[in-house]
Amino acid sequence: MTAPSPASERILALDALRGVAVAGIVGMNVLAFALPAPAYYNPLAYGGVSPPDYWVWLASFVFIEDKFRTLFAMLFGAGCLILIERAGAAPWRAHYARMAVLFVIGLAHAILLASNDVLRAYALAGCALPLLAGLSARGLVSVAIGLLGVHLMLGLVVLGGPMAMYLAGHAGTDGMLWAQRQFGHDPPTILMLLEQGREGLAERVVRRSLGIPGQMTALVAALPLNLSAMALGMGLWRGGMLKGAWRTFRLQRVAGLAALVALPGLLLMAGWLVSEGFAAPLVGPVALVLSAPFDMALALAYAALAMAFLTRDTGLTARLAAAGRLSLTNYLLTSVILASVFAHWGLGLFGEVSRWQAFAIGAVPVAAMLAWSRWWVAKVGQGPFERLWRAGARLLS
Template sequence: MVTPDSPPQRIFALDALRGIAVIGIVGMNVHAFALPGPAYYNPLAYGATGAVDYRVWLASFVFVEDKFRTLFAMLFGVGCLILLEKGGEQPWRAHYARMLVLFVIGLVHATFLASNDVLRAYALAGLALPLLAGLSARALVAVAAGLLMVHVALGLTAFGSAMVDFYLNRAGTDALLFAERNFGHDPAAIAALLEQGREGFGARIMRRSAAIPAQLTTLVASLPLNLAAITLGMGLWKAGMLKGQWRTFRLQRIAGLAALVALPALLALAGWLVAEGFPAALAGPVALVLSAPFDTLLGVAYAALAMAFMGSENALTRSLAAVGRLSLTNYLMTSVILAAIFAPWGLGLFGCVTRWQALALGLVPIAAMVLWSPPWVARLGQGPFERLWREGARILS
């Protein structure tokens, strides 16, 4: 993810990787806009009417879900570290000004468009980065691994009761009811979410504004996982991988080893859900907790492959690099386009499409990014929201 200022010498493959990350995020965000919340994690909850929808879920779970979020967070960490390493007067103050402006942008984004906004979580996690910036590459990777384990431990503590109740055939417990409302097919919950998804623009802003304090709990709970990815990106930058300093063979080997661990594990978790019939008590913890280490590994594999093969300029990599240079603007404009398709003040297709149809409609913002980013970069360089972020942080610092 880009930061308010650009490094003195841009790394072409890194820009292309940013482009891949922001494009890949659309593959899951489209389901958040198109379907009720539980369907994001569980194809049985809503929107799966045929075999193709379950194949879309499987492909998304194994190759997309949280992998590109990991990349986005890693690159956010790289951008922050670059600016901290540039120094200047009071670099900590400038960094915290950037995080404050980013949090405000994310808050507006979450209130008006996308309740699943990640910018707020990145801004909060970013408060710790000046304390970590002086660590070595190896120490940063170790911190990232530790934070990832904290996330898994906390997640199992939160969801463990539902999993135990499910396997002990207990019915109607609070843990199972909570899981069913959030990750299953509770008819009342789905009906309420469908009605909520069709509310007017003003009503939505009022509801989300009132929920801002409650959202902080969710943001805090996401900090270990997001900070793990951000710190990992910083470590891989210091190690030279994301600077483009590693040889192609080494990058391929890292990608192969990471994928060799991650893919069988993710397929096994998917098989577990299918074998058990997608119970809500398992769908939540599998998607949010148990898959997290393997999502991170596959994100590293994607990063290594991009650094290995995206360094030379051609039509594809130039387009991806342009998308990446406008990653903040493209991330936000994706929400504008998806809202125009699915929100009631747009085409109103929320809850009216299947899983595969939603994924197909996700090609619209991807095409828009690919088409508009190269001419914008060629003529103006920075995107409008990158400029807003930079200028807002400059004023505050």
């Protein structure tokens, strides 16, 4: 997500990569709209009743879950660095104005539509990016690795207790019960979440507005991981990969090595969860902490492949590039479409579909963004929410 630049300055593969990222995020966001929260990570919590549901979980865990969110954050970091570099000697005021407006947009998005909104987290993490803007490509990658290590350490401090208790064979502790409510099948919790998911719009606005202070804890906890991905994206821009300056063979080699690191680790963790019956004390640490390095490696592989092959302004690449140019609008439009399907004021399908059915419905917003974006870019250019973001930032800067 970046402010628009003249067409002559745009990099087709980078725009297409943004399109890949915003489309890929739908694969997990649809589950947040369709099913109670524990089912987002655990197919046994709710909505996993048939073999297709488990195959969808496996494919999502290995190839989608947090990979495209990480890719989105990488591109956000790269986009911020692009604007900082173009802003001249004193870019900070404009940058912080953009972050303030983005936070407000994200806050409205979270209250009205999507409780799993990422824009607020990106805006908060983005406040640190000017401090990194002067680093070399190698320095930025080093910062990314260091912040990833911080995320792993803090995550294990928070979630490692229940996992250690489970592995030691202890049961019934407060930590174990908390993990069951968050990541397992706890009937009272599932019932409460089903009732909550079927509330009216006015009720939802009130509840989520009152919950804003509590949400800040989760946003702050996500800072190291989001900053890590953003720093990596900045490093890839400064190092030339996202500028389209690397040869195809080099990009293929990076993609292959990153996939060789990521896929065995993700498959081993998936097998571990299956063998343990998706025990709640394991699901949380695996999904939120232990998988993070492998998620980032696979996101890097996706980025390298896109920069290698999405280089011709025809067919699917052209549609992805148009969707990428409207990434903020498409991200928000996805929530509008999914809310109209699953929310009580729409078709009311929340909790009424299985995992694979929800995943299939996710094809609707993806098809919509690929269908409308190219026409809009050709006729209008800038997306409506990109325009709003830019206008708001100008007022503040």
